[in-house]
Amino acid sequence: MQGLSQHLTQEASANHRRLELAQEYFRRACDYQGELIQKQQQWQKNILFANATPVEPLNTCINISTPPKIHTIIATDGSQIAPSHHEIAYCYLLNIGRVILHYCQNKHPILDSLPEIFYRQEDLYISRQWGIKTEEWMSYRRTKSEVLTLVELATSIEKEIPTLAMVDGSLIYWFLEQLSSDARQHILPPILKAWRQMQDAQIPVMGYISASRSIEGMNFLRLVACPHPSPDCMSFCHNHKEKLPCQVFESLRDTSLWINQLQPGQRGPLWRSNTRILDLYEDQQIYFCYVHVGAEIARVEVPEWVIKEENLFDISLRLMLSQVYKGYGYPIAIAEAHNQAVVSGRDKTHFFAFLEQQMIKAGLKNVGVSYKEARKRGGIA
Incomplete structure (x- = not known):
């Protein structure tokens, strides 16, 4: 523990020096933003690190106003x-928490969850053909179910009232990079279709990321630090074995920079993500910005159509910030959706106990857990 505390102290000091350097490069980038974007676009295919494109001046600081009373x-x-061969049946369950909060409308909220059990062979083993474990495939299906449930809720309410649909985490599904094209077809197209339904209903969808670890914005500053005539990583740095000159911001996250640029209740500039996985998103490109929500710098992401629709992005930010304030630092609707979805150890025990009853009622014999699982549940201590 003492060694860990000393290491963290040293890292904090080093990060402070890196941050001072990053702020200097940030000021230079503000002066040459147009030229940097031109270089970025020209050499994007040869740049070997993920970087985003600012679509507003880098020094943008916009106050977010109060939301409409009725929303x-x-x-x-x-x-x-998760599935386990030691349980009484090999299956898995997804539980999607659902929340609708009506403000100043004299309507009851929706606070519940939608559970679904997967037990058929095609559900359990379809991913094996792509080299994906069932446990991993389960998490991918959960991501899809969260979005599909969101659009079902969104299309069931009145359209005239300002509305925001929120999910916890990024709208950029990084895990898709490691999937084959066939596996992606089971996950991404349904999500994109759901987003288009949200677009038709004019209900913006937003991904909220707390404690973001993204470095896409910080990597834009690496274009300033590049010592070469052009940011052509493939030609100049592809076989570079030492630390690259542009890696002076290594280990710094985007939020490290914006904590000193923004005041509580302000957002920074809009960025367009250039991550390669977005090539699969068709017309649903992802934009993001950083918002000082008081307790932290949060990253919020929206599809491109939310940006292009007049006032839609503005109202989304206003509703989002109101949710953070109501949740004392984190959007209350997302927190309640999590609370509805979470499956405790007691819930798991009840689930398998009920499943055991149903299996015995159906006439199955020798129903029970493995000897290993039984022994783990009955310790001598």
């Missing part, structure tokens, strides 16, 4: 019971 917030979040 609606929708949120979903998911949890699961």
Whole structure:
């Protein structure tokens, strides 16, 4: 523990020096933003690190105003019971928490969850053909279910009232990079279709990321630090074995920079993500910005159509910030969706006990857990 505390102290000091350097490069980037974007676009295919494009001046600081009194917030979040060969049956359960909060409308909220059990062969083993474990595939299906449940809720409410649909986490599904094209077809197209339904209903969808670890914005500053005539990583740095000159911001996150640029209740500039996985998103490109929500710098992401629709992005930010204030630092609708979705150890025990009853009622014999699981549940201590 003493060694850990000393290490963290040293890291904090080093990060402070890196941050001072990053702020200097940030000021230079503000002066040459147009030229940097031109270089970025010209050499994007040869740049070997993920970087985003600012679509507003880098020094943008916009105050977020108060939301309309009458509005609606929708949120979903998911949890699961993972499959285990030591349980009485090999299956898994997805539980999607659903929340609709109506403000100043004299309507009851929706606070519940939608559980679904997967037990058929095609559900359990379809991912094996792509080299994906069932446990991993379960989490991918959960992501899809969260979005599909969100659009079901969104299309069930009145359209005239300002509404925001929120999910916990990024709208950029990084895990898709490691999937084959066939596996992606089971996950991404349904999500994109759901987003288009949200677009037709004019209900913006937003991903809220707390404690973001993204470095896409910080990597834009690496274009300033590049010592070469052009940011052509493939030609100049592809076989570079030492630390690259542009890696002076290594280990710094985007939030490290914006904590000193923004005041509580302000947002920074809009960025367009250039991560390669977005090539699969068709017309649903992802934009993001950082918002000082008081307790932290949060990253919020929206599809491109939310940016292009007049006032839609502005109202989304106003509703989002109101949710954070109501939740004392974190959007209350997302927190409640999580609370509805979470499956506790007691819930898991009840689930398998009920499943055991149903199996015995159906006439199955020798129903029970493995000897290993039984022994673990009955310790001598």
